[in-house]
Amino acid sequence: AQRVTQPEKLLSVFKGAPVELKCNYSYSGSPELFWYVQYSRQRLQLLLRHISRESIKGFTADLNKGETSFHLKKPFAQEEDSAMYYCALSMAGGSYIPTFGRGTSLIVHP
């Protein structure tokens, strides 16, 4: 069964510090991986997906199939980055169950 693991429930950093939110997955096929974000009092929304290979709001994430990881990184955290971050896995093609991690709460202190 596919699984997504976010080992940290809470990550607390100061403004300007680097941030890395960890995500590991277990799936034997070709995964589609996403990072979703939920800011305070807002709905869950897509931040980025691995196939787009974009940098969104300064965040990047690289799929490492060897380590089955999709860590989210940002070199200099900003206070407005404070939010809940969820890593999600979808299979490519066929019947599937999109799977979310439990989420990591990022708090960026001034």
Place this chain on the structure above:
Amino acid sequence: EAGVVQSPRYKIIEKKQPVAFWCNPISGHNTLYWYLQNLGQGPELLIRYENEEAVDDSQLPKDRFSAERLKGVDSTLKIQPAELGDSAVYLCASSVGAVNEQFFGPGTRLTVL
């Protein structure tokens, strides 16, 4: 564009009562999802629709939960009877086909007393 619309936003009921949630997806989105989110956890899929067909419902507790998506547009999720453990946030999302970006609604927070 209003995005995914859900109602009600909050619902408080006593155990053993029935409850229903409604979702209207973004126009043109053929895939619709219902998720359950417990406190401190990520969303867990209950059921996924492709148009009006339920294609992933293995995680829906069918003894008390039911869902429908008549005409392949809006959808209703029902619980009958509700139990204390059903207290959670119920999220609806939609997308253009599976494996693409999902757009989420604001959720319905259910409290069962």
